[in-house]
Amino acid sequence: AQSVAQPEDQVNVAEGNPLTVKCTYSVSGNPYLFWYVQYPNRGLQFLLKYITGDNLVKGSYGFEAEFNKSQTSFHLKKPSALVSDSALYFCAVRANQAGTALIFGKGTTLSVSS
Amino acid sequence: EAGVVQSPRYKIIEKKQPVAFWCNPISGHNTLYWYRQNLGQGPELLIRYENEEAVDDSQLPKDRFSAERLKGVDSTLKIQPAELGDSAVYLCASSQPGYEKLFFGSGTQLSVL
Numbered sequence: 001a002q003s004v005a006q007p008e009d010q011v012n013v014a015e016g017n018p019l020t021v022k023c024t025y026s027v028s029g030n031p032y033l034f035w036y037v038q039y040p041n042r043g044l045q046f047l048l049k050y051i052t053g054d055n056l057v058k059g060s061y062g063f064e065a066e067f068n069k070s071q072t073s074f075h076l077k078k079p080s081a082l083v084s085d086s087a088l089y090f091c092a093v094r095a096n097q098a099g100t101a102l103i104f105g106k107g108t109t110l111s112v113s114s
Numbered sequence: 115e116a117g118v119v120q121s122p123r124y125k126i127i128e129k130k131q132p133v134a135f136w137c138n139p140i141s142g143h144n145t146l147y148w149y150r151q152n153l154g155q156g157p158e159l160l161i162r163y164e165n166e167e168a169v170d171d172s173q174l175p176k177d178r179f180s181a182e183r184l185k186g187v188d189s190t191l192k193i194q195p196a197e198l199g200d201s202a203v204y205l206c207a208s209s210q211p212g213y214e215k216l217f218f219g220s221g222t223q224l225s226v227l
Contacts, residue, residue: 004156032214043118043205043218044157051214090156101170102216104156 002027004093004105012111013081021076021108023091030096033074035065038088038107047089050074061085081112116140118219120206126225132194135222139187139208146183147216148191149205157205163189164211196226 003026013019025031035047048059055067065076074091091105119138127133139146144165149157160179162170165186174181178197183189193200203223207216 034214036216036218041220043220044207044216045218046215049214092156101159101162104158106154106156 002093002095002100002103004091004103006089006091006105006108008108009106010109010111012113015083015112015114016080019078019081019085019110019112021089021091021110023074023076023105024072025074025091025093026072027093027095028097031074032094032096033065033067034092034102035059035063035074035076036090036092036104038090040087044090047076081110083112083114086110086112118206118208118217120204120219120222122222123220124223124225126227127196128227129198130195132192133196133224134193135191135204135206135224137189137191137206137219139189139206140217142210143208143217144186144211145209146189147205147207147209148181148189149207151203151205151221153202160191193224196224198226200224201226 005024033050036044037047038044047063048057050057050067058064063078088107088109090107092102094100094102121136146163148160151157161174161181163183166183181191203221205221207218209216
């Protein structure tokens with residue numbers, strides 16, 4: 001069975017500092033991995049994805065994520081946080097098989113202070 | 115280009131009443147999803163459509179939930195009768211065939227009293 005774990009309910013970081021939001025996953029075979037962001041009163045927005053290739057993927061708003069197969073992790077990172085990055089972040093995974101559903105983690109609230 | 119449109123934005127009903135949610139996906143997106151997001155949790159898939167065919171409805175509580183996607187475009191999700199535990203945000207998403215990126219609507223926040 002597929003699963004996603006986001007071990008931190010909340011991450012607090014000061015503006016200008018680097019940020020990391022953690023995600024680990026469990027899936028049979030090769031994973032498709034995603035990060036989505038949810039701002040208050042808005043729908044989820046796609047940030048980035050890993051399908052294959054380079055383990056470091058770059059996405060929207062300066063975010064990037066690193067796929068680590070041995071640790072089954074896909075942590076979201078940004079070198080310098082902005083107050084406007086404050087939002088709810090979801091990691092999601094699905095197996096590399098036709099017809100499998102996208103499974104979301106429970107989300108991590110990122111709070112960036114000025 | 116318009117995004118995924120959902121209505122209503124909010125709905126408050128009493129338990130045992132029926133309720134329906136509507137979704138209009140992005141034009142050209144053949145795949146449509148309904149997710150339920152409980153407070154403090156990630157979205158959970160209820161049903162996935164490829165055109166007008168429901169290809170994954172294993173998580174849909176079929177005793178009270180139903181969905182349809184006539185003509186493979188708009189979709190309606192219905193609950194009858196609603197229970198207190200159905201209070202959640204119901205999200206609709208769509209994607210292009212073979213494309214992994216989902217586009218989400220703003221959701222319908224349902225409160226069952």
